[in-house]
Amino acid sequence: MTNRASLQDIADQLGITKMTVSRYFRSPEKVAPATREKIAQAVKHYGYIHNRAPALMSRALSRTIGVVIPSLSNQVFSALVDGIETITNAESFDILLAHSGYDPKVEERKIEMLLSYQVDGLILCETEHTDRTRTMLKQAGIPVVECMELPEAPIDMVVGLDHKAAAFNAVTRMIASDKQHIVYLAARLDRRTMLRQQGYEQAMWEAGLTPQTVATPFQSSFSQGMKLLQQALETFDRVDGIFCTNDDLAVGAMQYCKNEGIQVPDDLAVMGYNGLDIGLTMQPKLTSVVTPRQAIGIKSARLLIDVINGKSPSDKLFDLGFSYTEGESIS
Amino acid sequence: MTNRASLQDIADQLGITKMTVSRYFRSPEKVAPATREKIAQAVKHYGYIHNRAPALMSRALSRTIGVVIPSLSNQVFSALVDGIETITNAESFDILLAHSGYDPKVEERKIEMLLSYQVDGLILCETEHTDRTRTMLKQAGIPVVECMELPEAPIDMVVGLDHKAAAFNAVTRMIASDKQHIVYLAARLDRRTMLRQQGYEQAMWEAGLTPQTVATPFQSSFSQGMKLLQQALETFDRVDGIFCTNDDLAVGAMQYCKNEGIQVPDDLAVMGYNGLDIGLTMQPKLTSVVTPRQAIGIKSARLLIDVINGKSPSDKLFDLGFSYTEGESIS
DNA sequence: GACAACTATGTTACACGTAACATTTTATTG
DNA sequence: CAATAAAATGTTACGTGTAACATAGTTGTC
Known part of the structure; x- marks a missing residue:
């Protein structure tokens, strides 16, 4: 914190007032070209860095x-x-x-x-x-x-x-492709995860199916996706689809399928959420809800x-x- | 905006000076408990939000x-x-x-x-x-x-x-496990990518091997990893190992191996960089340089x-x- | 050449929390 | 209880860019 140059320093150097220097920055067209040139040089010489503290103090916009x-x-x-x-x-x-x-x-x-x-x-x-x-x-x-x-x-x-509507739509789509035992995989139980769960449950009920969820409070990750799918398969019978609260879980789950020889989508349909790049590198490519x-x-x-x-x-x-x-x- | 409450407003309300209110925030132990209590109430009532602009103006630290x-x-x-x-x-x-x-x-x-x-x-x-x-x-x-x-x-x-040293060490380790035709996969050609390349090349030369690189200027991603490995296999003969400039590429490459039936590490050794979670969900688990x-x-x-x-x-x-x-x- | 219109620059006042120092109030002690 | 120390509060001055208004200087037009 040596003393940084102020507008006043530059103004003094040139024998003008700091107001003109201030104008040079905020509306250069209001400063005469010759003055502008001089100020530019002095600014460069002093290495002046704008200080927004005074502007913050006035009631002006901080932009x-x-x-x-x-x-x-x-x-x-x-x-x-x-x-x-x-x-x-x-x-x-x-x-x-x-x-x-x-x-x-x-x-x-x-x-x-x-x-x-x-x-x-x-x-x-x-x-x-x-x-x-x-x-x-x-x-x-x-x-x-x-x-x-x-x-x-x-x-x-x-x-x-509307995440609930998006989840409802996605799960309805899965049901339309003849899946019946769709499980919801959830991590980090925040509001958006809950909303998607509501959409999922509504879609299941409306189709006469029973919603089944496996969830973890931990941060979602690929490895959580693997664990949750494993848990779903152990807990529920005849699971033929999973709706994942995000792509991390979905990709982890698809890894698990690869490792265990489960065929996607025939044995298990997988729906992701967010539409991240990684989903498209999977084989088959991950179907996912894209948020704009x-x-x-x-x-x-x-x-x-x-x-x-x-x-x-x-x-x-x-x-x-x-x-x-x-x-x-x-x- | 509308006039937010200032320290002065609170001080006026209580018939004290803004200095005492200031102290209440910066070193409450210097304010008498009774005063402290009164200030706390007024602060709450006014919804006072600290304004750091004036402090920024003095030469004090902004913290x-x-x-x-x-x-x-x-x-x-x-x-x-x-x-x-x-x-x-x-x-x-x-x-x-x-x-x-x-x-x-x-x-x-x-x-x-x-x-x-x-x-x-x-x-x-x-x-x-x-x-x-x-x-x-x-x-x-x-x-x-x-x-x-x-x-x-x-x-x-x-x-x-030292990324060069880390890369050197990692590639040397791969060579020690009997791999000879190791290719460097690089994306987003920034400085760290270059440094890793130098370490890779040095390790190869010192082992009497020829460095071979495939690179893309694009942002690294899983799909880039797939593409780069494909390109490496098309371009070079007898590739038996890849050193990837980060885990995104490595994971994409391992996906590609899965899809193509390439055995890791027997057909192809894969070394990643950064040690992200996703690497550990792969089968086999990705070996990766961990940066602290x-x-x-x-x-x-x-x-x-x-x-x-x-x-x-x-x-x-x-x-x-x-x-x-x-x-x-x-x- | 006088007045208007404009351009370029200057003057003044302001925003508000805090360091440093000064003063008042309360507590402590022999 | 006076004297001193300690605690609590007050006073003053400061930092710096900018809005708003004021003034000096310049150009243009009939």
């Missing part, structure tokens, strides 16, 4: 939005952030990123940190929040987008898809920035639907 | 460090960040996270953003930087840790491992915070070595 994702190792959220940055880059907003590890308590801490940096808006990927989080967000008075899911008690705006995560990111950021800029949104809830990978793991 | 990771969907970096947060949580530092997509230009922009927030230190995961990045960091005068790798031209401090990423995160944060707190480090370079998964994909 920064906070993004809280649950995990730093999940393609779903990296695609989401890519989508967000498409928009923020174009609108010259910055994003501050934080991750919650799927824990509402951690989310609360991270949101508090982001608010302390005076972000102009927030994008959250979870819909389960602590009471304090809800209070803070209300007090903060900034626009919030909850994304990925359609929460029952939205804080503000929502961009996502990049589109969700784009829409979320667009919406948020529009509201920050004072527009009123046409709607507060956007359901972006789902599709399927071209897989072969259900018949 | 925040910036972390730039290349990717948001790679377990290597999520483990690294976990390690970092072990320390930052204990020391009540915050982290601001940014991701560069492996692009030095993007890294430059993100570092500039982090510096504009007056971070007290930076942890970077890449060692290739633009000239402007190097200049900025020099001017900024804050401690910097480059991690994961041991760069030739370190900016400041380094915590990592969590330990690197811990050491990096520890070192950085010590320097921020004015200690001088015992050393500027820490090599944390490597190990292997207990795999069966090399004999």
